[in-house]
Amino acid sequence: MIYNYVQVAALAPNVPALYELHFAVPMAGAVLCTLNTRYDSAMVSVLLEHSGANIIFVDYQLLHIAKGALEILSKKGIKLPYLILIKESYDSVPDKISVPETLEYESLLLTGRPDFKIVRPNDECDPISLNYTSGTTSNPKGVVYGHRGAYLNSLAAALLNEMGSMPVYLWTVPMFHCNGWCLTWSVAAQGGTNICLRSVTAKAIFDSVGAHHVTHMGAAPTVLNMIVNSLENERMTVREKVTVMTGGAPPPPHVLHKMEEFGFIVHHSYGLTETYGPATICAWKPEWDSIPPETRAKFKSRQGLQHLGMEEVDVKNPDTLISVPLDGKTMGEVMFRGNTVMNGYLKDEKATREAFKGGWFRSGDLGVKHPDGYIELKDRSNDIIISGGENISTIEVESVIFSHPSVFEAAVVGRPDDHWGETPCAFVKLKDGCEATEGNIISFCRERLPHYMAPKSVIFQDLPKTSTGKTQKFVLRQKAKDLGSLSKGSKL
Structure with a gap:
């Protein structure tokens, strides 16, 4: 699928260099693999190994993440990709960088040739990029x-x-x-x-x-x-x-x-x-x-x-x-x-x-x-809550909770229940300076939803997110599971 192509990884926030790579890499006949900036060194090492990256461009603010990933790969005996550092300015990083095969982005550009000929794809379905899923339900998968x-x-x-x-x-x-x-x-x-x-x-x-x-x-x-x-x-x-x-x-x-x-x-x-x-x-x-x-x-x-x-x-x-x-x-x-x-x-x-x-x-x-x-x-499909044989849309419940004046963010998952199978469990983050209790949220929902759809438990905390702002519901589902059944023989 992409095995015969040079793989170019990039670990950087929204900076001009990353935008430029979206053109330079395909024009060189290679495949661009942009990496999630919230991943730690362990995950970056997994994705570098999985993608087979030959080169990695790294923003100076994320250099420690990349160095940690390369150290993990080195211990496994895997050939390391060339590292090219993206600086904000020449004063943005220390002079000495203890990473092998390191180049600097702007210096690399100075070696370019004005007469360079674009390497066009042999087939219009040839790969242009590799994107890893955000991992809201499982480990990321490489999408070509x-x-x-x-x-x-x-x-x-x-x-x-x-x-x-x-x-x-x-x-x-x-x-x-x-x-x-x-x-x-x-x-x-x-x-x-x-x-x-x-x-x-x-x-x-x-x-x-x-x-x-x-x-x-x-x-x-x-x-x-x-x-x-x-x-x-x-x-x-x-x-x-x-x-x-x-x-x-x-x-x-x-x-x-x-x-x-x-x-x-x-x-x-x-x-x-x-x-x-x-x-x-x-x-x-x-x-x-x-x-x-x-x-x-x-x-x-x-x-x-x-x-x-x-x-x-x-x-x-x-x-x-x-x-x-x-x-x-x-x-x-x-x-x-x-x-x-x-x-x-x-x-x-x-x-x-x-x-x-x-x-x-x-x-x-x-x-x-x-x-x-x-x-x-x-x-x-794996977020729908089935309570007493009734399907509950978590999106509908979340929309009601969101309308509460004190709520900043909310996510709803199923909590195991010995009697009903599952009951809705809400994870809520309040707005700064606002207050609300579990009872307040539950009553608010029961006034606006069929009672079986209203949360039976509310937990106040920050919501775990992917780098793209999606709530990691698999994390919340595990937390709700760890709480165990709310009660036995409870009634809606």
Whole structure:
């Protein structure tokens, strides 16, 4: 699949060098593997070994992580990749770096040849990049992207973002995540300007929007949450509307509503690492302009329709592959097929076969299809809670908890119960300076949900996250499991 290609890894935040590598590496006929900046040395060593990286570009702030990874590989007798250091300035790192085969990025560029000829792919499906999944449910898998899929998804991403010529794009989405949702290439195709953020904060976002007249940005729901909960002294008036594409878990309606008030136009997309990032968009309908803001936000939080680069998206019965009725109620698994679906998982033929069983890529997400054809996610297949024979969508419960005025973040998982099988267990992080008790949260939910759907236990803590802002529910499920059954013979 990619064994005959030079593998070039990169461990860096959103800095200009990482953007440049998205062009330099493919143009040299190699495959780019961007690594998650929150991984520790042990995980980086695993991915370097698995990918077979020959070269690794490392940002100076992450040099200690890379050095630790190389030490682990060295002890295992594995040939080390060449390390190329990315400096912020010549004073940003010590003069002496005790890493073998070390070069410096800007010095390396000076050795380039103006007459260099681009190494073009022999086949349009040849690999262009390797992206590891974010590991929300298990260890990361290596997802192989092809030139054709990346090209098509880049053009589709520009359309999804309503991106005209010469946009100004603010990099809040990590470039290491699905190659920045393929927008690394989209922005260049449109002759745009890239504003790189090494560290994403609400103040940095507002400052950048004002200073650079940002037209577009991307953001996971956690970043949207950061913006709407920012302090007053961190904000500034957004004088020109900023188009924001968000993905991941459906943003709570009140977050979408608040973003609109701040001057951000949010487009809700949906996809996975295996679909090159965004695969659907909640295309706006003019008739929705006249409906109440809260209802409008609920419509906007749907996952919508496939983009032009994707052949088909459907919600199907996972056993029969029959499409579910367009009733907004019958749940099935969201499935994809088309050019913008991955080539496969690196060195894992079994997982690749399972993912494409029946000729469709199986997302593992459960959803419904509305009468207008728009899909709406209800849960991950392994996140759905079955309590007393009733299916409980954790997304619906989380949306209600999010609307509590004291709640900053929330995640719901199933907690084993000797009587009901499972009961909803909520993990909640409160806003700074706010208070709430377990009883407050439970009562709040019972007033807005059928009682069997309301959490039976609430734990207050920070939520474990991947680098892309997704909650690691497998961590929370294990914690809920360790708590044991809430009670025996309990009644809803």
